[in-house]
Amino acid sequence: MSREGKIFFGETVEAAIAAGLTALRLPREAVEIEVLDEGSRGILGIGARMARVRLTPLVPAGAMGAPTPTPTLIPEAPESSAAEVARTILTDLLQRLGFSAEIRVRSAEPATDEEEAPLVLDVQTPGADTLIGPRGETLAALQHILRLLVNRRMGRMVNLVVDVQGYKGRREQNLRRLAERMASQAVRSGRTVYLEPMPPYERRIIHLALRDHPDVTTQSVGEGSRRRVTIIPRVGKE
Amino acid sequence: MSAMKDLVEYIAKALADKPQQVQVSEIEGEAALVLELRVAPEDMGRIIGKDGRTANAIRTLVRVLAAKQGKRVTLEIV
Numbered sequence: 001m002s003r004e005g006k007i008f009f010g011e012t013v014e015a016a017i018a019a020g021l022t023a024l025r026l027p028r029e030a031v032e033i034e035v036l037d038e039g040s041r042g043i044l045g046i047g048a049r050m051a052r053v054r055l056t057p058l059v060p061a062g063a064m065g066a067p068t069p070t071p072t073l074i075p076e077a078p079e080s081s082a083a084e085v086a087r088t089i090l091t092d093l094l095q096r097l098g099f100s101a102e103i104r105v106r107s108a109e110p111a112t113d114e115e116e117a118p119l120v121l122d123v124q125t126p127g128a129d130t131l132i133g134p135r136g137e138t139l140a141a142l143q144h145i146l147r148l149l150v151n152r153r154m155g156r157m158v159n160l161v162v163d164v165q166g167y168k169g170r171r172e173q174n175l176r177r178l179a180e181r182m183a184s185q186a187v188r189s190g191r192t193v194y195l196e197p198m199p200p201y202e203r204r205i206i207h208l209a210l211r212d213h214p215d216v217t218t219q220s221v222g223e224g225s226r227r228r229v230t231i232i233p234r235v236g237k238e
Numbered sequence: 239m240s241a242m243k244d245l246v247e248y249i250a251k252a253l254a255d256k257p258q259q260v261q262v263s264e265i266e267g268e269a270a271l272v273l274e275l276r277v278a279p280e281d282m283g284r285i286i287g288k289d290g291r292t293a294n295a296i297r298t299l300v301r302v303l304a305a306k307q308g309k310r311v312t313l314e315i316v
Contacts, residue, residue: 012255089252096245097302130302141298148292149252 005032005056013038013051015155020055032056082158083119086150090121090162093146094131101125108161118159121146128164136171139164140199172205179209179231186231187215193231197222203229240264242303242311246275249296254281270310273300277315285315 008023010016013035021028032055039051083105094101102124107117125131132139143162150158161168178195186193195206203220206229210218217232243262251257256278265272277285286293297313304311 014255014257092248093245093299096241096248097299098241098306130305133298133302138298138302141295144291144295145249145299148287149249152253 005034005054007036007052007054009050009052010155011039011050012152013053015152016051016053017055018153019155020053024055024057026055026057030058032058082150082154082160085153086119086121086146086158086160089149089153090123090142090146093142093149094123094125097131097142099123099125099127099131118161120161120163122163122166124165128167131164132167136167136199136202139167140201171202175202175205176209179206182231183210183213183216186233190233192233195229195231197226197228200227203227242271242273242300245299245303246273246296246313249299250275250277250285253284253292254278255284256281270312271304273311273313275313275315282315 006020006024008016008020010019016039017028017033021031024031034054034056035051036054037049037052040049087103087105090103091101094103104122104124106120106122108120123131130138131142133141139162143160146162147158147160150160163169182193182195198206207218207220210216210231215234217234219230219232220227221230222228243264247260247262250260250262254260254277259276259278259281261276263274263276265274275285284292285296287295293313293315300311300313
């Protein structure tokens with residue numbers, strides 16, 4: 001490693017520095033940080049530039065000719081894999097929320113139309129119901145924040161899902177059954193069926209469940225948290 | 239430091255471009271607690287998020303702690 005330092009990129013200056021520290025396996029105190037370009041988010045993504053920093057190790061690795069691992073290495077190093085970063089940040093968040101939890105990380109079944117299989121972090125905890133919250137609200141908030149923090153730390157988009165004791169899988173099955181039942185009702189009555197308002201992720205499950213249904217179509221109506229799926233019988237099928 | 243303040247600070251600092259400018263203060267009212275989060279002006283958008291989604295997610299998480307303590311808490315971002 002030369003005294004000149006190395007240049008790293010990131011969505012933001014912090015992300016670039018984090019990426020550099022991870023790559024160099026050095027703590028922040030052990031490098032000189034020079035911001036070459038603060039980057040720009042641009043306007044509506046137009047003209048966005050990556051941030052650019054140069055990190056120069058203060059003590060060149062391998063100085064004195066001794067290739068010993070330097071004591072400046074952080075013990076629980078800035079993990080390089082998205083799974084480990086996500087697990088660490090989720091543990092931090094849960095601890096601050098007052099939950100003692102065990103987290104299992106796995107890759108989801110790769111969906112055919114998606115490039116990267118999402119990382120699933122399943123939380124096992126005594127306070128599961130509280131962590132899920134009404135209509136899964138708390139879980140959704142936790143997932144949103146975790147995604148932001150992980151993306152920021154990694155300097156790239158990481159597709160991840162937070163679940164609590166398999167709640168989402170069970171909820172998905174229930175929603176699919178509900179979709180089938182309500183579709184039958186729509187066909188029998190010849191009338192549009194209005195489902196309860198649901199978050200986007202759950203509406204998507206309903207739409208997908210009935211996508212290939214021969215006798216109904218689906219559409220979301222309403223705004224914001226009042227948005228709900230309607231199941232409409234196809235005309236001429238009564 | 240209170241648990242709520244610690245949580246908000248952890249999230250805001252991790253999100254901010256200028257973490258050193260993140261400040262959280264607690265203002266105790268009669269029935270409710272107000273958490274006041276201050277960030278650098280250029281970090282505002284990031285903390286609030288599209289359609290206020292990130293701010294609302296932080297509020298939802300703060301409510302978990304508030305419920306445990308039987309308190310009403312509002313989070314203001316200034």
